[in-house]
Amino acid sequence: MQYDVAVVGATGLVGTKMxxxxxxxxxxxxxxxxYASKKSAGKEVEYKGKSYKVIELKKENILDKDIDIALFSAGGDTSLEFAKYFVEIGAVVIDNSSAWRMDKEVPLVVPEVNPEALKDHNGIIANxxxxxxxxxxxxxxxxDRYGLERVVYSTYQAVAGAGIQGIMDLQNGLKGEKxxxxxxxxxxxxxxQIDTFLDNGYTKEEMKMVNETRKILSLPELRVTATCVRVPVETSHSESVNVELKSDFDLKEVFELLSNTEGVVVEDDTANLKYPMPLYVAGKDPVYVGRIxxxxxxxxxxNLWIVSDNIRKGAALNAVQIAEKLAEMGLLEGAE
Incomplete structure (x- = not known):
């Protein structure tokens, strides 16, 4: 089976990675x-040795196409305005913005964790x-093994999470520029501070972690708190995660459990100073966990230390994995 694919925001950091x-x-x-904004329309982008002209994202340039999958990474407002037109022509939208994540009608999916949620999509799936x-x-x-009581996140988030401009701020800042x-x-x-502050004293980013964790794990009453910090690292987010479980555990069993978890690599050998670090995780697909x-x-x-490439698994890779899972589950239209 083959698929007609649209990448919306194709010239951006995540679109390029997609x-x-x-x-x-x-x-x-x-x-x-x-697809990209009017500003980028007409630019040439290469894919598998072939040059493609960027199309301006507007209604008439969508409705005249036959598209099976639309990978969106163009911001929440853009998604809210244009996703419906792709759904109208029969495409499944996989959106990387925050626009649809907490919509009760839209599945929020990490393919290794809750692929069953894909069955309930109505044309839009949130990354x-x-x-x-x-x-x-x-x-x-x-x-699944022990049950969760409470999760405390402390994040150390790379500047790539703020896009190309975030990376430029770090690079230029090292040269003394403002x-x-x-x-x-x-x-x-x-x-x-990541994103704006809310009335409760948390930032939007922190509340995203609270609410999304509950939704993905189907644990609406789970106690979750977060503090999110931007750090001078180009790529890969790091997290110190404190997890209170419902039952006691054997530490060796935890190591074995996580070592056998899809998409996870355990890197925890303190005798040889082996633990995950953003510099060495960048460019890799798995989630790395150590300091267990x-x-x-x-x-x-x-206590856990979790590191992953935020542009790959944290955005582009997860979106493509959702597309792969949809195809595997027979939830995509395509052509032989």
């Missing part, structure tokens, strides 16, 4: 359509927040 991953995975693309995605395979495995994307210098600094240890200050509680 095209790269479609190539790496040899996804069965029959026809490819690259979770990058910092949420990487914790999900680990927490799902622990939830930031354009961030409100403060990021080079040599930490910014304990009992929290002696609280009953049935674990």
């Amino acid at each position: 095209l790269e991953i479609l190539t790496e995975k040899n996804f069965p693309v029959r026809n490819l359509y690259m 979770p927040n990058c910092s949420t995605i990487q914790a999900m395979p680990v927490l799902k495995a622990l939830s 930031p354009k994307k961030f409100q403060y210098d990021i080079a040599g600094n930490l910014i304990p 240890r009992r929290d002696y200050s609280n009953k049935n509680t674990l």
